[in-house]
Amino acid sequence: MRYLVPVTCALALFALPLHAQRGGAANRRAPTVGQSIAFHNGSSVEIKYRSITWAQGRFMEQLKTEEGRAAANQDLAANPTGSLTASADVVLGGQPVKAGTYKLYFEVDGDQKFHLVLADEAGNQTKLKLDLKDSAHMTTRLTLSLMAGESDNDAKLYIAFGKMSCSVDLNANGASGQKPRDASAGKDGQKNDKGEQGKEIR
16 A cells, blocks of 8 residues: 655545435436546546535544444445546656556545545555645535646646645656655655655555
8 A cells, every 4th residue: 555645635525424425315316527638748647436416414423433434434445436547657646656547535544634545456555645625615516627737747636525625736757757755755845754655556
């Protein structure tokens, strides 16, 4: 398992009952959204996901207990929100991600911090810790969007729901074009003693 560098962002995805997340009455007919971005070096990244909505509920209260978090994480992993496919190696949130198709979902840790998870067919996981912050804009459904970045091989994965949002850097040069930062480093590249480093997905 590899933990990716924390990204300063915001994501209000989680104030909902567990059954609503996995496709309860409010989400049985949730639209499926697909988007891709192609780079001049020939590589591309594609995302597909269910644009689910969350009814008012007690999900955050559930996350305050170890048992509740375990149940929530099990359900989220068993019912992925979507998928991410990279035609070539890319760098996401400062860490390399090998070419391939990954299940995409969210997970909450013991500190009630949320992670974006990419899981391959073998069950190996890459986790990106999300630093949640408020946003002024209200988004009623989960929104994931790929946006072109400042340079030709850069992009951003935008994530939003409710009054929170997140923008995660994506680089199409792959591990050969960008030296990944230590997973325990902060935004400025300085070592963070609280960070964790896991195993790279192969």
